[in-house]
Amino acid sequence: MEYVLTTDELCKNYKYCKALNRLSMHVPKGAIYGLVGRNGAGKTTLIRLICGLQEPTSGEYTLFGRKNTEKQVVASRRRMGAVIETPAVYTDMTAVENLKQQYRILGLPSFEGIKEILELVGLADTGKKKAKHFSFGMKQRLGIAIALCGDPDFLVLDEPANGLDPQGIIDIRELILKLNKERQVTVLVSSHILEELSKFATHYGFVDGGRIVKELSAKELEASCRKCMHVEVSDVRILARVLDAKGLEYSIWSENAVDIYAQIGVTELVGELLTEGCELYSITEKDESLESIYVSLVGGGGDA
């Protein structure tokens, strides 16, 4: 399989912390790779390294077959576009002027294609409005438009849906899918919105503590999502006691909700709960979600 990006034991130390700790990952060509991890896991640091903003402390990465230590890696970098954290736009320029500036930086011979890029991201009608008067969502789109200048083969987006309204999130998703399907652009997307990511990612990399905990394709993820019974009761402690006695695997979601990863007789369960004085409100069958897999891989909430 051909990879656009591979990293090998990448480390990045700052003065007071170790942001990346021997991170190894593989982004296949043509994939939409979802980088998933909690705040402070190392997603943005990884993106900064592969975009050339910072040098790794140790380890290496390969971009389009060229190692980061080679001088020719700049040629590989010209094939990528990126939006890292906040969109990088000149706030005293209009959308068109921003793109013209990026065209000059790329050394493109003419300003052909600017109109099409702005139409693609939905900023064709901004006219003479300067970027400082744009909403956050518009700035985000402009940042993506700048990343698309020069027709990149590899697009890196750091939490592109951050701060967007639901329609904006849908638009970004459809844009990513369109670029991937129509232009065969490989996309690396980091995100917290797991449910959203599951709608278009073809591969996943779970990051925790500065390293990749697991890499999966979407198919592998689907296969590993276990069926479970979602049970809502009046007292989850009683239910837990009952399930422990039966030796069944479960996970508690709240004071009233539990997922049981086993086949269990409903009649028997109801009977035992009634005996203990616990009411059963509902039982539904469902697949294990990306969220529950994520939690099982990287642990519960909060920041790293």
Place this chain on the structure above:
Amino acid sequence: MRKLLSANFSRLFHSKVFWCCWAVMISLTAIPVLYFNRLWNSAQVRFLYGGDELLPFVSAVLIGLFLGTDYSNRTIRNKLVAGHVRRDIYGSNWVVCTVSVLIFHVTSLAMVLFLEYLLSGSFYRLPKNLFAGILVSTFAVVAVSTLLLFVSMLIQSRAIGVVVTIITGLFLYGSGSKLRGALLRPEYISEYISDGKGNLLFDGNVLNPNYVSGVRRDIYEFLVDIHPVGQILQFDECTELPRAWVLFPVYSVIFTIVIFFVGYYLFRRKDIK
């Protein structure tokens, strides 16, 4: 680097900050000439290079804001992601900042010479002195620009960057003036005594206790010779050429090269956010 130069120059000449700074520079050069001409009926005073004394402040504002914008808007990332190396980014910024400072320098010089000729019908200085002054001041302003670039490229906050570059400009002017002022103190000062009726009577010349002499004077003279603003100030008041003025451009070139490469080395190692 050609692509970066194209992008930077386009941004510079579309920048309101650049044109405002240029207008301020021209005004601050012309107004004193016109004022003192009216006061003393002579434009041929010390203002031939007056504009260059102000140049560290005006340049600091322009360079701090121009380069700081790249950091505050995070647009420096676009250049790195596009495949440009740090050497080209630093080099192109140096070229653009130096050209903008030279534009200020040349136009303010031209303004002063134009006003001098307009108001008095002639040039005060001999052609040789004029040429020497222009040569020295040109190299000196390039050195000033390099130092301001060095400071600005290492600070990733626009607000802090502008403040620090202005402080650097103030320091340049202040230190140059102080050194020059110390060397201009007379060796002897006149002493006066009162005759008791409210009149002051001359009592002879005495040694000035603040006069800089000996090894300290040698050190001060060396420092003022290598100091960019010190070089400019030495041409300001004198009708004679400063001693060893031929070495001034050499000092400025060495200063420029050292600061440029130290700045580039530090910028290359910097983690960009």
